[in-house]
Structures are given as C-alpha cells and as structure tokens.
Amino acid sequence: MRYLLIFSFIPxxxxxxxxxxxxxxxxxxxxxxxxxxxxxxxxxxxxNSCGNKSLxxxxxxxxxxxxxxLSSAENKSKxxxxxxxxxxxxxxxxxxxxxxxxxxxGSAYDSIINFCYETKVNERVSYxxxxxxxx
Numbered sequence: 063m064r065y066l067l068i069f070s071f072i073p074x075x076x077x078x079x080x081x082x083x084x085x086x087x088x089x090x091x092x093x094x095x096x097x098x099x100x101x102x103x104x105x106x107x108x109x110n111s112c113g114n115k116s117l118x119x120x121x122x123x124x125x126x127x128x129x130x131x132l133s134s135a136e137n138k139s140k141x142x143x144x145x146x147x148x149x150x151x152x153x154x155x156x157x158x159x160x161x162x163x164x165x166x167x168g169s170a171y172d173s174i175i176n177f178c179y180e181t182k183v184n185e186r187v188s189y190x191x192x193x194x195x196x197x
Contacts, residue, residue: 113176
C-alpha cells in the first residue's frame with residue numbers, strides 16, 4: 063500500500079514540475095498592449111519621432127481617463143488616487159530601464175525604451191478603463 067501511494071504521487075509531482083520550468087515570453091504576455099505603429103519607418107529618426115508621437119497619444123488617453131476617475135472620486139480619495147498614479151509612473155520608468163538594459167547605449171535605445179513606455183501606458187489605460195467602468 064505504501065508503494066502504491068508513492069507511485070501515485072510521482073506523476074503529479076512531475077506534472078507540477080514541468081510547469082515551473084516553462085519560460086514565459088515577454089511579448090506573449092504584453093502583445094495586446096504593444097503598438098507596432100512605428101516599426102515600418104525607414105530611419106531611426108523617423109522611428110523615434112513616430113514613437114514619441116505614439117507614446118504621447120497613449121499618455122494623453124491615460125491622463126484623460128485618470129481625470130475622469132479623479133473628477134468622479136470623493137475628495138478624500140483624490141489624493142490617494144493621484145499618489146497611486148505617481149507611484150505607477152515611477153514603477154513604469156524603473157521597470158522599462160531594467161527591461162532595456164541590454165540595449166542601453168545603443169543607437170536604437172530611444173525607440174526601444176519608448177516602446178516599453180508605450181506598452182506600459184497602454185496596459186495602464188486598460189486598467190484605468192476597468193476602474194472607471196466599475197465605479
């Protein structure tokens with residue numbers, strides 16, 4: 063009986079362990095938030111310019127939604143909501159710096175970090191829209 067129990071646990075342990083080692087691809091997780099608007103540009107300067115405009119459009123959308131949330135919030139909650147947003151901006155910046163370490167100093171660094179910022183901002187837009195729709 064003891065051996066039966068031991069052998070019945072082995073398949074479940076192996077199955078559980080097989081999921082631990084699976085590598086998760088960054089773009090697989092974040093692809094729905096990534097903008098591919100600027101990858102078709104011919105030069106780095108065009109990519110940077112396009113990326114800056116695309117990032118600013120995403121930030122504008124995020125700020126509009128945040129303003130709607132703030133305008134509908136009670137006065138006692140507004141400072142907490144703004145603090146959460148300010149903290150998120152710091153998280154976004156430090157996270158993108160970490161994610162782009164390999165390209166730091168390279169000629170495409172500006173495009174790569176802006177792409178990261180825009181991905182994070184688009185994720186935040188989705189989250190803020192969810193907050194707004196659940197008020």
